[in-house]
Amino acid sequence: MRRRIRFKWGRYRAVVFKELLQIRRDPASLGIAAVMPVLMLLLFGYAVNTDVDHLPAAVWDQDKSFQSRELVRRLTNSGYFDQRYQVEGYAALQRLMDAGEIKVAVVIPPDYSKRLDTRRPADVQILVDGADPNAARTAVANAQLIVNHLAFERQQAWFAREGLNPVAQPLQAQVRVLYNPDMKSLFFNIPALIGLIMQNVISILTAFAIVRERERGTMEQLIVTPVRPGELILGKLTPYVGIGMFSFLLVLVTGIAWFGVPVRGSLLLLVVLSLLFLVTSLAIGILVSTVARTQLQAMQISFGFILPSVVLSGFIFPRETMPLFLQGLSGAIPLTYFLHILRGIFLKGVGAAELWKDILSLAGFALLFCAVAIMRFRKKLE
Amino acid sequence: MSRWAIRCDELTKRFGDRTAVDRVSLAIPRGTIFGFLGPNGSGKSTTIRMLCGVLTPTSGSGEVLGYDLLTEAEEIKQHIGYMSQKFSLYEELTAEENLSFYARIYGLSLERARRRKEELIALAGLAGREKQRAGSLSGGWKQRLALACALLHEPELLILDEPTAGVDPVSRRIFWDLIREFARRGVTVLVSTHYMDEAETCDQIGFIFFGKLLVTGTPGELKARTGLPSLDDVFIQLVNAQGHFSGQGGGQG
Numbered sequence: 001m002r003r004r005i006r007f008k009w010g011r012y013r014a015v016v017f018k019e020l021l022q023i024r025r026d027p028a029s030l031g032i033a034a035v036m037p038v039l040m041l042l043l044f045g046y047a048v049n050t051d052v053d054h055l056p057a058a059v060w061d062q063d064k065s066f067q068s069r070e071l072v073r074r075l076t077n078s079g080y081f082d083q084r085y086q087v088e089g090y091a092a093l094q095r096l097m098d099a100g101e102i103k104v105a106v107v108i109p110p111d112y113s114k115r116l117d118t119r120r121p122a123d124v125q126i127l128v129d130g131a132d133p134n135a136a137r138t139a140v141a142n143a144q145l146i147v148n149h150l151a152f153e154r155q156q157a158w159f160a161r162e163g164l165n166p167v168a169q170p171l172q173a174q175v176r177v178l179y180n181p182d183m184k185s186l187f188f189n190i191p192a193l194i195g196l197i198m199q200n201v202i203s204i205l206t207a208f209a210i211v212r213e214r215e216r217g218t219m220e221q222l223i224v225t226p227v228r229p230g231e232l233i234l235g236k237l238t239p240y241v242g243i244g245m246f247s248f249l250l251v252l253v254t255g256i257a258w259f260g261v262p263v264r265g266s267l268l269l270l271v272v273l274s275l276l277f278l279v280t281s282l283a284i285g286i287l288v289s290t291v292a293r294t295q296l297q298a299m300q301i302s303f304g305f306i307l308p309s310v311v312l313s314g315f316i317f318p319r320e321t322m323p324l325f326l327q328g329l330s331g332a333i334p335l336t337y338f339l340h341i342l343r344g345i346f347l348k349g350v351g352a353a354e355l356w357k358d359i360l361s362l363a364g365f366a367l368l369f370c371a372v373a374i375m376r377f378r379k380k381l382e
Numbered sequence: 383m384s385r386w387a388i389r390c391d392e393l394t395k396r397f398g399d400r401t402a403v404d405r406v407s408l409a410i411p412r413g414t415i416f417g418f419l420g421p422n423g424s425g426k427s428t429t430i431r432m433l434c435g436v437l438t439p440t441s442g443s444g445e446v447l448g449y450d451l452l453t454e455a456e457e458i459k460q461h462i463g464y465m466s467q468k469f470s471l472y473e474e475l476t477a478e479e480n481l482s483f484y485a486r487i488y489g490l491s492l493e494r495a496r497r498r499k500e501e502l503i504a505l506a507g508l509a510g511r512e513k514q515r516a517g518s519l520s521g522g523w524k525q526r527l528a529l530a531c532a533l534l535h536e537p538e539l540l541i542l543d544e545p546t547a548g549v550d551p552v553s554r555r556i557f558w559d560l561i562r563e564f565a566r567r568g569v570t571v572l573v574s575t576h577y578m579d580e581a582e583t584c585d586q587i588g589f590i591f592f593g594k595l596l597v598t599g600t601p602g603e604l605k606a607r608t609g610l611p612s613l614d615d616v617f618i619q620l621v622n623a624q625g626h627f628s629g630q631g632g633g634q635g
Contacts (some may be wrong), residue, residue, distance in 0.1 A: 014486030
């Protein structure tokens with residue numbers, strides 16, 4: 001007859017207490033828990049800024065007139081270009097561009113103002129460093145826009161002087177940007193960062209905590225005690241749920257208070273769904289631990305998981321522009337759905353009615369991963 | 383209550399196509415010290431792990447303290463104390479914290495835990511080291527702390543897997559004095575070793591080689607049976623009779 005030994009809170013609490021002691025005495029895991037979120041937050045908050053502005057520029061003004069200075073002023077006032085150098089000759093421009101001192105060069109021909117005054121078309125040459133396509137695209141588009149605008153103004157002035165009515169432009173696009181009107185990449189990145197940080201911190205710490213017991217042989221000792229697998233796993237995970245919620249709140253509060261990211265939707269829904277994602281991340285960690293034999297292996301497997309999830313989840317690159325195959329892969333990553341949820345709640349202010357598909361997918365992953373993790377985690381050594 | 387602490391029949395463990403333990407049958411009476419001998423990789427640890435419920439046997443059956451090895455593994459764990467050959471306590475925790483942790487895992491009441499900890503600390507000579515981290519204890523102390531943790535819940539059976547491997551002779555002596563003290567109090571002890579001087583003092587010994595249990599008996603019986611002066615000679619003869627001592631089939635400590 002098989003007598004089941006029931007879940008005992010005493011044993012569960014003993015495991016929790018032991019785990020807390022270990023965490024406190026192991027600066028490495030505490031470091032991952034506390035430093036990694038802050039570091040990533042600062043890194044993505046400040047360094048990984050995909051907004052392109054204040055591009056360093058050099059000007060070769062061969063005209064040196066009121067008109068040419070007006071053009072340069074327009075370019076720099078836009079905020080997209082900073083005039084760093086005033087040079088003479090292409091050689092100087094080339095040197096600066098080669099050295100990476102400037103991204104943009106403006107060449108104004110000697111007859112610039114003369115041609116304008118005599119109403120002949122004038123050319124302004126804009127040279128752009130295309131090595132970074134993102135910066136180059138922004139530079140090209142804005143330089144063209146600024147010059148076109150100036151040209152249009154000039155045209156209107158000519159017409160006015162002739163006594164003609166200023167002509168209206170025949171076609172104009174009325175653009176309004178929704179949700180993130182200033183198009184700040186920070187507003188896009190910080191909410192997603194919450195998901196990424198939670199996934200990484202939680203899954204790595206969890207995997208480490210379990211693999212460490214196996215690696216050091218303490219698991220073998222535990223297996224010969226009456227401790228139940230449920231008590232052991234839950235006891236080991238509880239402190240990391242706490243750490244995970246701490247990381248979550250840290251990034252959340254910093255994002256809102258320091259970086260000024262708005263939360264337009266329900267904060268409660270955000271917290272509830274974050275808990276769901278936390279459980280998913282814990283399950284990922286347990287899964288990693290059932291495969292890995294050493295902490296090094298756990299680290300490698302975790303990175304094998306983290307890298308694709310950074311690239312494919314839509315954290316940096318939009319999912320919609322990926323090839324179909326990669327879109328499919330991206331659909332197999334829980335973070336993809338959580339990022340959608342985070343950005344939806346933060347920026348769009350939408351709720352469960354709009355996000356139900358993502359919520360269901362995430363819940364599905366949580367269930368699946370937990371089921372597989374519990375099935376795979378047995379109280380045997382093999 | 384059965385007079386056997388351990389009884390197993392044709393216990394076998396295969397890892398892939400390698401047979402680590404081959405049809406081992408054992409009967410260990412309660413209250414005795416049974417010495418499990420054999421060279422490294424002969425299957426001692428694998429047998430011990432099966433008896434503790436750490437590994438599931440590929441085939442065969444057995445009973446430990448009257449509980450079925452296959453279906454009542456968790457019951458067995460309540461009543462045995464186990465010490466693996468590798469130090470397997472928490473190095474970051476102090477000696478006392480390790481003891482407290484296992485006391486709670488074994489479900490000891492606060493009062494009983496306090497009393498047992500005091501007793502064992504005194505008995506194992508750990509007094510004064512309670513607040514020291516387990517990782518910073520030296521070999522002999524570590525072994526005695528591990529033994530203390532395995533004895534907290536007053537197990538009827540103590541299973542020790544090469545407890546004295548790599549421990550200095552003085553600590554080895556102290557450790558064995560402890561084991562004998564517990565045997566005297568009625569605890570059955572199954573201990574694996576490859577020190578012949580330790581084997582000599584066991585009530586019964588079994589010699590395992592390439593996964594097969596070749597012989598069991600008291601040290602005196604084994605020597606008398608072969609007419610050889612020492613256990614060393616007995617086992618060398620047994621190994622030679624097997625006709626090979628190549629490295630094949632080894633592994634698993």
